[in-house]
Amino acid sequence: MLQFAIQDADLQPDQWRQELLDPACGGYASFEGWVRNHNDGEDVLRLEYQAYAALALKEGQRILAEAAEKFPIAHAKCVHRTGALEIGGMAVWVGVSGGHRDECFQACRYIIDEVKHRVPVWKKEHYRNGDSGWVNCEACAAGGDHDNGHRHD
Amino acid sequence: MLQFAIQDADLQPDQWRQELLDPACGGYASFEGWVRNHNDGEDVLRLEYQAYAALALKEGQRILAEAAEKFPIAHAKCVHRTGALEIGGMAVWVGVSGGHRDECFQACRYIIDEVKHRVPVWKKEHYRNGDSGWVNCEACAAGGDHDNGHRHD
Amino acid sequence: MKNIRIEYFAVLREQAGLDSETLSTAAETPQQLFAELNERYAFPQLQSVKVAINDEFADMQTPLHDGDAVVFIPPVAGG
């Protein structure tokens, strides 16, 4: 099973984990992206995610297929949240099951890395100081250099 | 929070995940080790885990401390199961939360790798053909070479 | 002239003040179309902009056809 989805409601990892169970699998790796209370030195109050759904679903599905081609996994699922999220909210979830832990970890990492760079989803941060900005948008966020790939988890 | 535990009852990852929530964290990585229905070409019916608890708890706790020293994570927890497990049962769980995904993935992987090699826990596999054997025990398991570090997930 | 449907997301949606519109344009490529829209809406400067035509990634030099649906994609930031 390889499935990418987008939804405007709270993510349900406990439920989706069940979909990846397989008696032939010895490992399961998962990742959750949570909304942090700070980013780039700013206090973040909440976030807002927007997706270009038609293309995001295609691109997400392609990423899962690539992961399954590169690593001998059995199942992978990824769901991205849209809409308003509070601090601590879950923005994205990835789950992977496979024979051994090595392929599970590698595929899980591959999926989240690619999703963050390729799937057309955008987030707007709302700061304590009243500012807000679309992340990775040079001219709209305070504080400039948003070209650091390791900053937005 | 850094906590290693051993228990003879079913693992409860959904509950433990809550303990790792932190508004300063942007990422959460977890791993589950499941009992596979095969290993080394043999059909496995069930497994039995035995732990030298007093030392396992110390060594497990040391591993978590090492992970937190090597990678800038916030919280990590690992629980290992003992006793009899059926196919699909969860033998070990690791959860890590931190600021960014990179340290979460790395610490989670470090913990499970070290736990598997250093924590005094042993498993006995019961095969469909009636045989059984303590994994990694040369003379007792059928089929010989158990020195392959990537075989037991 | 061709009719092109344009959908806006993120900072482009905010700056254009609308989710989507259908435009009659002489633009031959997404590149030309984006320049035309930029004159109208004065988008903020972006590190990069990609384009999708009919819900697939495309090149900014791809010839546009009457009835195409175009989306300009500012740098993404999921997760």
Place this chain on the structure above:
Amino acid sequence: MKNIRIEYFAVLREQAGLDSETLSTAAETPQQLFAELNERYAFPQLQSVKVAINDEFADMQTPLHDGDAVVFIPPVAGG
């Protein structure tokens, strides 16, 4: 002679047929103690065996003291 408490796990427990015992022994080190036990129980051959004294990993050449608790550790296989 010193009294040593020995706890067995996994294949060693199965082969010895007991969980633990207290032994009066002349062995000076875990290495010597293991050889003595091996003569009695004929343990299967192991790739390696480690030792813990009083619930801490120790060297097979560490001097044993009266009252020590010793555990021999066959290759582990958790997860």
